[in-house]
Amino acid sequence: MKCEDFDMLMADALGGELSSNDRPAFDAHLAECERCRADFESSRRTLEDLRTLPGSRRVAARREGDRLVIEDATSIGRGAPGEIGAITHPTSAKAGPAPMRRTIARFLASPMRYAAGLLIAFTAGYALHAGLTLADASRSTGTVAHVLQDSGTSFEGSLVRAYARNPGRSDLAKCLIAMSSARR
Amino acid sequence: MATVGDPPDCGFEQYTADVYAWAYRLLGRHHDALDVVQEVFLRWDAQCARQRPGQPRGWLRRVTLNRAIDFKRQGRLQGGDAIEPRAPAVPSEPAIEPDRTDLRRDITAALDRLTEVQRNVLVAKVYDEMTFAGIAAELDLAVSTAKTHYLRAVRAMRDGLRRRWAEETYV
Numbered sequence: 001m002k003c004e005d006f007d008m009l010m011a012d013a014l015g016g017e018l019s020s021n022d023r024p025a026f027d028a029h030l031a032e033c034e035r036c037r038a039d040f041e042s043s044r045r046t047l048e049d050l051r052t053l054p055g056s057r058r059v060a061a062r063r064e065g066d067r068l069v070i071e072d073a074t075s076i077g078r079g080a081p082g083e084i085g086a087i088t089h090p091t092s093a094k095a096g097p098a099p100m101r102r103t104i105a106r107f108l109a110s111p112m113r114y115a116a117g118l119l120i121a122f123t124a125g126y127a128l129h130a131g132l133t134l135a136d137a138s139r140s141t142g143t144v145a146h147v148l149q150d151s152g153t154s155f156e157g158s159l160v161r162a163y164a165r166n167p168g169r170s171d172l173a174k175c176l177i178a179m180s181s182a183r184r
Numbered sequence: 185m186a187t188v189g190d191p192p193d194c195g196f197e198q199y200t201a202d203v204y205a206w207a208y209r210l211l212g213r214h215h216d217a218l219d220v221v222q223e224v225f226l227r228w229d230a231q232c233a234r235q236r237p238g239q240p241r242g243w244l245r246r247v248t249l250n251r252a253i254d255f256k257r258q259g260r261l262q263g264g265d266a267i268e269p270r271a272p273a274v275p276s277e278p279a280i281e282p283d284r285t286d287l288r289r290d291i292t293a294a295l296d297r298l299t300e301v302q303r304n305v306l307v308a309k310v311y312d313e314m315t316f317a318g319i320a321a322e323l324d325l326a327v328s329t330a331k332t333h334y335l336r337a338v339r340a341m342r343d344g345l346r347r348r349w350a351e352e353t354y355v
Contacts, residue, residue, distance in 0.1 A: 011331035014338060015309055015316060039339075046342040050310050053288060056208030056217065061200030068225060070200060070218070085218045087225055 001029045006036050014043055059084065130172055155182040194232035196225055199240060202312075203248050209311055210252040210295070212288045216259075220251045227251075242322040245312075246304050249295070256292045294344025301325075302337035309334055 009026045012018040018026060030037050061070050070085040158178035166174065200221065207220035224247050237243035295303050304323060308314045314322070320330040 007335055008328065008331055011316075011335045015331070015334060017316060042342050043335075043338045046338055046345060047310060049287065049345060050291060050306075050341065053209055053291060054212075055311070056205045056214075059201050059204050061197040063197055068197060068200065070204065070221070084214065085221075087218070087222045 001025060003029075003033060003036055006033070010036070010040055010043070013040070014047060130170060155179065158182045194228060194236055196228050199228075199244050200225075202241065203244055206245060206248045206307065206311070207252045209307075210249070210288065210292050211255060216255060217252075220248060220255055223251050224248050239322050239324070242304065242308075245307060246300060249303050249307060250300070253292060253296045256289070257296065290345055290347075291341070294341045297344055298337050298340055299333075302333045302340065305330055305333040306337040306341070 006026075006029045009018065009022050009029070012022065013026055030040060057072055059070050059072060061068055063069075064086075066088055068087040070087070072084050155178055158181035159174060162169075162174040162177045162181070166177075169177075203221050203224050204217055207224075208214070208217040211217050211220065224244060227247055228244065231237060231243070295306075298306065301323065305319055308319045308322070309316070316327050316330045316334070319325070319334075320327045323330065325333070
């Protein structure tokens, strides 16, 4: 038998799975090949060393809600407190509002984002209001100009008249009306 | 009923004893082993949220051994291989003998030098006492491949541990 072929038998022997059929061939090669014999002996001794490492006590685990409780298996059923450790799932530990609510809460919790949100809302509101007023003003520009046609053409005069005629309008609309009147 | 944000329940508890045993074997301390169990538990749940591993035990052994070796490596970097416990000892936890600590450190260092599959095969064979056929099925290997990995792992471990027995007649 070649040494390469002996490897499979050696793996079986080291793993405790050498069959009785393979035993004679294994023993024969071991007796005749000093290199394989040394290899086998040192490997066997290595495995003995590995097996000397003490194992752990036997434990058991059970879920208690979000916790994974680890117990000494020997104490189970004896009435003794056997818990030797517990793990809490971090997803559960952080559990609070639902994800969407958490996202909103996180957003609102940031002062800068809150301020930015307010500014955007205010600007948008103001722009919307100004736009509506401007549209309204542009519709009534003809009427206002007609009323003010004999009141002089200076910008300041037009502005004063625009204020007098339409006290409810926005400043921007009054300015635009006054400019239009003055240009005319 | 599970809701969004709940941890997935993939039955980790049925493997906890194995995960703890693998971690403890390499680390030798109850609290270190628990730390590794916690990390593996989180990875297991994250993995389960995507897809449950086809061979749960093989997956868990691989991840546990990797985490335990990382843990040991970090401890070594931080000088944490001292014998004193980091946390109060659990009642009835056996004291760690210096000889065992050295042996465990040498074995862990030697395991660190193995490939992932060699390490998995070796631990499955030596500590879990599985058959080659069982290991091959669990790791999706041919039986002859599992044997080859085992033999290579044993030889690599021997070379890694040779220093330990330099004064003896270790071949």
